[in-house]
Amino acid sequence: MKFSPRQLVNLLASVLLACSLAGCASINEKLSASMGDYVPKWAGGLPADAPPRPGTAKYDEYMKERERLRQLPADQRGDQPATSSSSSSSGPASSTGPVQSSALNPVH
Secondary structure, three states: OOOOOHHHHHHHHHHHHHHHHHHHHHHHHHHHHHHHHOHHHOOOOOOOOOOOOOOHHHHHHHHHHHHHHHHHHHHHHOOOOOOHHHHHHHHHHHHHOOOOOOOOOOOO
């Protein structure tokens, strides 16, 4: 069976395409876990306040700090944002009756 030069070129191109596709698949598998850290937030990456990845030294420090803050009484935690219930209960509406919270979404 004879092969024409055109068939040989097509076969070579197909083999080259298949090998490059297989190479991309193995590279993407290994890089995808760490490349998400470098994608900007506007492009779908991690937000700036995301905790560090497990298994790193920063993650161990982060967990120790969370545990330390958990042990503190609530009035001594400085970094926690104020909840809306504490700010709304100190207003004049709490003395007249129940507070209607229109900011909450209904539960379905």
